[in-house]
Amino acid sequence: MKNKQLQILYFRSVVAILFIIWGIGWLVPASQNSLKELPGGLFIILGIGFLYYSVKGIRKYRRTGEVKAFIDERAELNGLKGSRNGYMVIVFSLSVLYVLLELGLISANAFAAFTGTVVAAGIITHILSYYIYERKG
Amino acid sequence: MKTRIKEFRAKYNLTQEQLARKAGVRRETIVFLEQGKYNPSLKLAYDIAKALKTEIGVLFIFEQ
Numbered sequence: 286m287k288n289k290q291l292q293i294l295y296f297r298s299v300v301a302i303l304f305i306i307w308g309i310g311w312l313v314p315a316s317q318n319s320l321k322e323l324p325g326g327l328f329i330i331l332g333i334g335f336l337y338y339s340v341k342g343i344r345k346y347r348r349t350g351e352v353k354a355f356i357d358e359r360a361e362l363n364g365l366k367g368s369r370n371g372y373m374v375i376v377f378s379l380s381v382l383y384v385l386l387e388l389g390l391i392s393a394n395a396f397a398a399f400t401g402t403v404v405a406a407g408i409i410t411h412i413l414s415y416y417i418y419e420r421k422g
Numbered sequence: 423m424k425t426r427i428k429e430f431r432a433k434y435n436l437t438q439e440q441l442a443r444k445a446g447v448r449r450e451t452i453v454f455l456e457q458g459k460y461n462p463s464l465k466l467a468y469d470i471a472k473a474l475k476t477e478i479g480v481l482f483i484f485e486q
Binding site for chain 1: 442443446447448450451454459460462463465466
């Protein structure tokens with residue numbers, strides 16, 4: 286199977302099935318978590334949605350020989366640029382936090398707490414950068 | 423970089439979506455290529471030229 290776009294469709298189908306299985310798994314301890322059936326239900330709905338569109342795409346490919354591209358070189362390039370920006374945010378922020386920690390301006394507990402925030406900021410930067418590059422070309 | 427994609431697309435009566443499917447890319451990529459806002463890889467340039475039954479040198483106008 287050389288067609289990369291078709292590979293993505295099959296990969297999405299597998300991910301969708303995993304989402305459904307994961308969602309069912311979440312439903313089992315639903316009584317023990319405060320969110321009840323919400324996380325499991327969301328995963329199952331997402332999984333069914335993914336599976337529907339993936340199977341639809343595969344059936345269309347088998348019928349017409351055409352497959353809609355989800356990822357191409359421009360999307361991959363923009364993804365890489367977004368990753369670079371996210372990485373830079375994480376590296377720069379962690380460097381600042383280390384300096385503050387070493388200078389004794391923040392405690393080890395505060396450093397640990399900020400680390401999570403830094404990772405979240407890096408991920409958000411990556412996603413935002415990707416969409417900005419996608420819009421601007 | 424200037425391109426003649428739009429001109430050739432009109433010649434073969436292809437929509438951006440149809441050309442994108444033939445070249446195996448997203449429609450947005452064709453839009454940015456037509457606007458000269460994206461420089462494609464050699465492979466993509468070849469795939470688009472092949473889809474439009476022409477050659478890279480004819481389709482893409484490289485400027486210094």
